Amino acid sequence: MPVTSMTTDPEALTMTLVSDFPVPVERLWGAFADPRKLERFWGPPGYPATFGGYDLRPGGVAHYWMTSPEGERFFGRWDFEEVEEPLRIVARDAFADADGEIDASIPAGRMTLTFESTAVGSRVTVVSASPTAEALEQVIAMGQVEGMTQAFGQLDTVLADLREYALGKGTITEILDDTHVKITRAFEAPRHLLWRAHTEPELMTRWLLGPDGWVMTICENDLVVGGSYRNAWAPEDPTQGEPFGFEGENLVIDPERRMVTTERMTGLDAPGTVNDLTFDEADGVTLMTLYITYADAAQRDMILATGMTDGMEASYQRLERELVDA
Structure with a gap:
């Protein structure tokens, strides 16, 4: 299991995932820069993601959906604010509809991904920040902690030479x-x-x-x-x-x-x-x-x-x- 830790901080209104891999940081970055690779792990087992659009640059937008085993789709959208290859991605993280329009009924958060080299490979740290305590409780209740842990648990297969x-x-x-x-x-x-x-x-x-x-x-x-x-x-x-x-x-x-x-x-x-x-x-x-x-x-x-x-x-x-x- 590549997930090193998954923690929540009610005071800072954050969830933080740390995941380590025995590959160069450039290869780890590539799994997040290529939507076809993202589709192989973004989403827990049974809820794989499909990216309908992916424009990885400041001001760019990604629109995706996860499809349940029953065929139900859950839509999301990222609005990229910072992109520094191969070190950092910051995006507004929101729920959306089928057209990619933000769903205002669920508060949007901010997702920061930091990539760094380690002695044995590389590490990605994902910090998901919520705007309020109620919003943090809502996404936790929706299973985001378990979902992120399971999703990143699949990333080692994507990074491996098949x-x-x-x-x-x-x-x-x-x-x-x-x-x-x-x-x-x-x-x-x-x-x-x-x-x-x-x-x-x-x-x-x-x-x-x-x-x-x-x-x-x-x-x-x-x-x-x-x-x-x-x-x-x-x-x-x-x-x-x-x-x-x-x-x-x-x-x-x-x-x-x-x-x-x-x-x-x-x-x-x-x-x-x-x-x-x-x-x-x-x-x-x-x-x-x-x-x-x-x-x-x-x-x-x-x-x-x-x-x-x-x-x-x-x-x-x-x-x-x-x-x-x-």
Whole structure:
């Protein structure tokens, strides 16, 4: 976890986050100067940011929104007051509407980012100042402390060389808490090919099979928000298992970047999951990240115990072979 500290000061009306990284300060600055890199970490898991405009200069404006797993958008705006590369950014930080107009119902704050070199790399200190005690209490109650901590917890992946960080390490499953699991897998391929492989039935049926000996018998998807999908599998040898399937609804469709769906086993009266799948590309390597939300720890443990990670890795190895021929 790269976040060194996250503190609040009711007297100074501030929240201060300090985060350290083993990279030069110029590289750290670059993650904040490039909106495509910002999109990979600005916003906690499940609420990634999209920057519709980003003019990093004094007098410039950034307009962005975070999209929840249910597809709801939360808009923000930064008005840059100071920009000193690679040392300092000061911006008025406000909530906004879809057009980028400031939402006056929530007091705007001021965000100061300071970048500095350290003995082992670099550090960014983020000070968010509120105009009143009530405004500070409001943003804390909205979860800004937790949100910033989780967002900056993702920055190390953005700063890392994906080839060294993830390529060749297979499918990695990480239990985050009782109801959330994070799964990552890197591919040496552009993300548009990964997106096609996850959305085009003629491609999906060639790799999304789990262990050898199974075939995909149904692959249907109305690939729009609110559309439904259905997938099913069966063993080539009927004595080796029972056919099964999954179905659900598309909650978010952001082509080549993000797909959020509900998922439940066909014919089973049990809670489903929410699957949040994203694709991030850097230098020809695409990192695929899947956040799964379970109903409870018991459901999480039951599904993980089925050998899900091994089954996914078998499919992804098959997908890699398909990508070579694409």
